[in-house]
Amino acid sequence: MFSIGELSKRTGVKVPTIRYYEQMGLIAPLERTEGNQRRYGKPELEQLGFIKHGRELGFSIDAISSLIALHDHPDRTCAEATEIAQSQLADVRAxxxxxxxxxxxxxxxxxxxxxxxxxxxxxxxxxxxxxxxxxxxx
Amino acid sequence: MFSIGELSKRTGVKVPTIRYYEQMGLIAPLERTEGNQRRYGKPELEQLGFIKHGRELGFSIDAISSLIALHDHPDRTCAEATEIAQSQLADVRAxxxxxxxxxxxxxxxxxxxxxxxxxxxxxxxxxxxxxxxxxxxx
DNA sequence: TGTAATTGCTCTAGTGACTAGAGGTTCAAG
DNA sequence: CTTGAACCTCTAGTCACTAGAGCAATTACA
Known part of the structure; x- marks a missing residue:
């Protein structure tokens, strides 16, 4: 369990950005301290890595949101993921x-x-x- | 003398965008009618063409503002214009x-x-x- | 244990370059 | 002279953050 500052250091994503992602529904901390401070674990660390990588590739917050949903439900087909990637590729080429x-x-x-x-x-x-x-x- | 709608048609720049450019200090109409409507002349038509072209090339509103200032003072050296273009080129390449x-x-x-x-x-x-x-x- | 420095919290507002909408006024054609 | 299109101003929304205010909690050290 570590703080938002620690998560920021480990991922290279700025603290306010992490809070912004939370507001957008991309990552929520597992728990909070009694004093209301966020505490993260390994799953959040990986999730934020996923988000960061997606943003670096130019995916929108919305697209990443969909990808996370798929990632959380490995039983669904990955057609949607492929579609998102293809559309992003078309965008980049244009x-x-x-x-x-x-x-x-x-x-x-x-x-x-x-x-x-x-x-x-x-x-x-x-x-x-x-x-x-x-x-x-x- | 023609209206903002006419200016829009002739340049392909949307009416609200023209008003936005005015707010940003890029183009002001020569006059207004008694009823407060904008009336433009040939110089504004050319100026808006200049602006549009600049935007198409990816120059910022600020950069275009500087270029307009230079354009309005042909006695100054064009070092600044070249600098702006070079920096834009570097941006595009990156x-x-x-x-x-x-x-x-x-x-x-x-x-x-x-x-x-x-x-x-x-x-x-x-x-x-x-x-x-x-x-x-x- | 006390205290000071650091880090955290929420909330609001700003960025760039527009775009959309409300609610009202003016113009040009018939 | 009336109708309808085009015009006016003003506010707020877009995207992905970033900055700041004002306050609370945590951590380090004496």
Whole structure:
């Protein structure tokens, strides 16, 4: 049995974040002390690891909530888990595609100016003012 | 002189978003009618295009604010504009790197399960529960 | 055992970039 | 001159936290 501060140290999740997760229904402490302080055990430590990993992979609190429900009921089919992971993967791929297009554009934008000129001649500003100058669309 | 609805149609920026930008100090209408309705001209149309383009490239409202200030003072050096663009580019590249790592991980995660098994055997859940199974770190 | 420092508690509000809705007013067309 | 669409302001909600106030409990050390 350990405190929220100890749990925070062991998982690398900040104390207020742990309390926020509790509020969202993701982890509840096993017990409280007489003085109302949270006391956690090993299952909570693992659960928070699960949550942290999910967040690092970009899953929403809602998605993690569903995954926890599945995790707690190992007899159900894992179709839902796969669906969540697939949808997250699609999301990530879409973001990568969009960001890659932006990278191209920004590279062109940033390269056009050496920072020495005056703003009136600046290509960064010109490119932003006139969308026609863009190579790719976005 | 045209209304906010007309400005919205011409730029593709939603009406409440235009009002939000005004609140943030990015665009103010030239005048108002006697009945207090906003009336815009060509300069605002261009300014909103500038803002929209900036947002599409991922610049923050703050960054766009600075770029507008430079745009309005063409006699200043464009070092600041270049700096903003460079920093945005670095941001985008960092995000791409992170998302690419996530993509690898998620692909492995999603492929490991065909959705037919029961949750107790599900690799998606196993991988989330045990970080050790991850190939890359994140 | 006393006390001081640290850690904990709850509650509210702020972040960024919007979006949604209430409740009321003005404008343009017929 | 009336109707209906578009406009106005203001407040609150989104997501995943983060910050702070004001107070209580725990722990370390003398």
């Amino acid at each position: 973001k990568i595609a969009k960001l890659t297009a932006l990278e191209t554009e920004l590279t062109r934008l940033a390269k056009a100016c050496d920072g020495d000129g005056i703003a009136g001649d600046c290509n960064v500003l010109a490119a932003l003012a006139d969308h026609q100058l863009c190579a790719a669309d976005h | 995000k791409i790197a992170k998302l690419t790592a996530l993509e690898t991980e998620l692909t492995r995660l999603a492929k490991a399960c065909d959705g037919d098994g029961i949750a107790g055997d599900c690799n998606v859940l196993a991988a989330l529960a045990d970080h050790q199974l991850c190939a890359a770190d994140h």
